[in-house]
Amino acid sequence: MEIGKVSESILKRSILKQIKHRRKEVLVGPGVGEDCSVVELEPNEVFVISTDPITGTKEDIGKLAVHITANDISSSGAEIIGVMLTIILPEGTKESELKEIMKEIESVCSSLNIEIMGGHTEITAAVNQPIITVTGVGKMPKDAMIKTAGVKPGQEIVMSKWAGIEGTAIIAKAKEKELLTIYTTDFINGAKDFIEYISVVVESKVARRLGVTSMHDVTEGGIYGALWELGAASNVGIEVDLKKIPIKQETVEICEFYDLNPYQLISSGVMLMVTDRANALVDELKKVGIHAAVIGRITDNNERIVLNEDEKRFLAPPKSDELYKVNLN
DSSP states (O other), X not given: OOSSSOOHHHIIIIIGGGOOOOOTTEEEOOBTTBOOEEEEEETTEEEEEEEEEEOSOSTTHHHHHHHHHHHHHXXXXXXXXXXXXXXXXXXXXXHHHHHHHHHHHHHHHHHHTOEEEEEEEEEETTOSSXXXXXXXXXXXXXXXXXXSSOOOTTXXXXXXXXXXXXXXXXXXXXXXXXHTTXXXXXXXHHHHGGGGGOOOHHHHHHHHHTTOXXXXXEOTTHHHHHHHHHHHHHTOEEEEEGGGSOOOHHHHHHHHHTTOOGGGSOOTTEEEEXXXXXXXXXXXXXXXXXXXXXXXXEESSSOEEEEETTEEEEOOOOOSOGGGGSOOO
């Protein structure tokens, strides 16, 4: 298997088909494009649980770890209330390094009103760089559930922020010296600052208020991978205009430098939202300072395509993320 998230075929064959035992309390279980599980505890009250590891980079690992899980919880329509951490560190890690990671995590948690509820920390020779797994717990009324598999033909797709921002920030920080041979310090610093856009908590609140039917945060596999998952979750078609997908110039140039496809580059901080009120949603997001655009629509067939004038590209299940083509060490 390739590095990164497993392919859809492996997911179905070797993971989903092996999960057989079910409980009535679990309302949303594992599935293509579903990042969260929903568990009913009290009448009309559910907990939402999601877990994610950070393995592709050691840069800003604490910040990324919390934001990724908070984004998954938020994309289900829930409010995240706490996280459990598993921190695996390589042999030789200094205590001061662990302390800095925890400070980073606590800073993000404080800004999002999240409590660190517990976890596990271990030093091991089994890894050569830090790995953090975060399990988040959220809450929401049962009737407020929003699933990735909630789209209908005729609805439009709204995208927040810009494609590839997370990958751009990671590469800019890890490869700064190399990039400075052709780009200015201001250019690289601007790219590194994309990490500040990593949260989708604010847009999820706006989207819930306007009654979106589906939300899906964009992570590994980039915008193309997330669009495929969005269509696969509801078994519908998707038609997107490439020129309407927002992208920053820093992302374009850094991807050209490393021969990467920016639309298949990890993009945490980007949210896909499906709604009958696309223009109103874009307007409301702009009021709270979030760039957004209507990029496409849901169709009543199984074709998932991206149009670029007369050229048509058929989307495929996401493969290994473009980030893994860059040696970040």
